[in-house]
Amino acid sequence: MPANASLEELIEALRGLPSIGPKAAQRMAYHLLQRDRRGADRLARALDSALQNLHHCTHCNNFTEQAICERCLSTRRDPSQLCIVEMPIDLNSMEQTQAYNGLYYVLMGRLSPLDGIGPKELAFGRLITRATDGVVKEVILATNFTNEGEATAHYLSELLHARGIKVSRIARGLPVGGELEFSDAATVAQALRERRDFD
Amino acid sequence: MPANASLEELIEALRGLPSIGPKAAQRMAYHLLQRDRRGADRLARALDSALQNLHHCTHCNNFTEQAICERCLSTRRDPSQLCIVEMPIDLNSMEQTQAYNGLYYVLMGRLSPLDGIGPKELAFGRLITRATDGVVKEVILATNFTNEGEATAHYLSELLHARGIKVSRIARGLPVGGELEFSDAATVAQALRERRDFD
Ligand SMILES: [Zn+2]
Ligand SMILES: [Zn+2]
Numbered sequence: 001m002p003a004n005a006s007l008e009e010l011i012e013a014l015r016g017l018p019s020i021g022p023k024a025a026q027r028m029a030y031h032l033l034q035r036d037r038r039g040a041d042r043l044a045r046a047l048d049s050a051l052q053n054l055h056h057c058t059h060c061n062n063f064t065e066q067a068i069c070e071r072c073l074s075t076r077r078d079p080s081q082l083c084i085v086e087m088p089i090d091l092n093s094m095e096q097t098q099a100y101n102g103l104y105y106v107l108m109g110r111l112s113p114l115d116g117i118g119p120k121e122l123a124f125g126r127l128i129t130r131a132t133d134g135v136v137k138e139v140i141l142a143t144n145f146t147n148e149g150e151a152t153a154h155y156l157s158e159l160l161h162a163r164g165i166k167v168s169r170i171a172r173g174l175p176v177g178g179e180l181e182f183s184d185a186a187t188v189a190q191a192l193r194e195r196r197d198f199d
Numbered sequence: 200m201p202a203n204a205s206l207e208e209l210i211e212a213l214r215g216l217p218s219i220g221p222k223a224a225q226r227m228a229y230h231l232l233q234r235d236r237r238g239a240d241r242l243a244r245a246l247d248s249a250l251q252n253l254h255h256c257t258h259c260n261n262f263t264e265q266a267i268c269e270r271c272l273s274t275r276r277d278p279s280q281l282c283i284v285e286m287p288i289d290l291n292s293m294e295q296t297q298a299y300n301g302l303y304y305v306l307m308g309r310l311s312p313l314d315g316i317g318p319k320e321l322a323f324g325r326l327i328t329r330a331t332d333g334v335v336k337e338v339i340l341a342t343n344f345t346n347e348g349e350a351t352a353h354y355l356s357e358l359l360h361a362r363g364i365k366v367s368r369i370a371r372g373l374p375v376g377g378e379l380e381f382s383d384a385a386t387v388a389q390a391l392r393e394r395r396d397f398d
Contacts, residue, residue, distance in 0.1 A: 006245070006252040007262055013245035016238040024218075026288050031217045032246070033253055033262060034307050039215040044246035046205070046212035047231070047239045053205040054232055063206055063232060089225055108233050115330045 007033075059130065059147040061123075062088055062106045071104070078102045080137040082130070084156065086144060088112050094142060102140070105130055110143060122152075124159060132163055141169045229374070232357065260322075261287055261305045270303070277301045279336040281329070283355065285309050285343060293341060304329055309347040310354060319390075321351075323358065330364055337365045344371055 007029065014025040032040040057064040059072035071077065081102025084090050091104050107122050133140050139160050143149035157167045173191035174183050183191075206228065213224040231239040256263040258271035270276065280301025284290050290303050306321050330338050336360050344346035356366045373382055374392035382390075 004253065004262060004264055006248040006264060010245040010249040013238070013242040016235060016242065017227050021225075023288075028216050029249070030262075030287055030307075033249060037250060039212070040246045040250055043212040043215065044243040044250075046209040047243035047246075049205040050209040050228070050232060051236060051239055051243075054203065063203060063229075065203055065205060079368060088229055089222075 036127065056108075059110060060104045060106055061126065062091060062104065076101075079135045081140060082136045082138070083140040083142050084127070085142050086149060086152070090142065090144070091167070103136075107152070110146075110148045111155060112148050112181060124156070127156070129161065131160060131165055136165070138166045138168060141167060145172055255307075259303045259305055260307060260325070261290060261303065275300075278297070278334045280339060281335045281337070282339040282341050283326070284341050285348060285351070287341070289341065302335075306342070309342060309345075310349050310351040318354065323355070324353070327358060327362065331362055332358060335364070337367060340366060340368045 005046070010032075011022075011029045012024045014028050015022060017025075020028070032043075053065045054063045055065075057066070057069040057072055059068050062069055062071075064070075066073075078101050082101075082105055083094060083100060083102055084105045084107060085094060086107050086109060088106055091106055094100050094104070105127055107127070109117050109122050111117060111119070111122065130136070139156075141153040143152045143154060143156075153169055157169070159166045171194050172187065173194055174180070174187060180188055193195060209231075210221075213219060214221060214225050216224075219227070225332060231242075252264045253262045254264075255261070256265070256268040256271055258267050261268055261270075263269075265272075277300050280299075280302055282293060282299060282301055283304045283306060284293060285306050286307060287305055290305055291310045293299050293303070304326055306326070308316050308321050309323065310318070313344045329335070338355075340352040340355060342352045342355075352368055356368070359366045370393055371386070372393055373379070373386060379387055
């Protein structure tokens, strides 16, 4: 094989992207070089700019270009509610509901001992400081209902309860439009356990 | 939504990669920023280096850092055979067979009128010049057996035949270890039509 160091390095670097295998990395490299050199240059510039400009909001831990992000600075949001999500993408899901007007804290992950991600890696200390500022009255745990998301919620609820903070968890149940016939048993059981007064 | 221009630009630039949708682009951006900033920087450098250093071999049209690539310069390859493939990845497949010792020409695509890719975009003129150098005795068409790859092979065979060049096409048929029962009818029919004397 001929020595094309820069081609091989590009393919290797693309393989570092999540869920990109060797074949996909090759296709991407050839596509960029042959069909989209402007796109390749744009991506390089975007990576540089993102690495240089983005950091974590000191209030909510989400990515921002400011010291404190616009959402945290907004006077139109209710600072007494603090919703904890795993990732920015989850925050977007919550915002799309237009059903929540409080503030957020983004963990940037979940407890995952097998991946070496514990309370220290997720900087739970900063979260506790944020939640005990005297303004927050309720912390809403909105981590995912995966094993890791559930473990994270339990761990956090203990930390927060110990400091006398009111903690809630978003509900599990059937999806909107969901039918019992087509729901898995665990979800139906959960919907039964978490039933509410019908008013 | 807060204005995070550099984050939005990174997500947009990642969406430009082939077969990456908006959700995957978001996940990639967050992964790079949160878990792999070194990988993000490596990718930016690799893109820059590849754009700067890689161009097309004047002989085979493959990507190379030299004017003429090492394979084309090799004295151990048979210059009387010229195998035409669509993409570098196809060249790699041919090389892995260790059954071919001639030279290559990489089209960097296939005829695809719907995508605006015609003979001009694929620079068939350069290929004809290459194939009529007086040294090449046989052109082996190894484009894929897709509709577009077949159309490309037919188009090229006419161009080359018109210039008195011997043209062959790699065979279709059952795969090695293939069983009729589990092969689609078109492949079996093709294997029948392309049957060879059994010696
Ligand atoms: Zn913030
Ligand atoms: Zn070459």
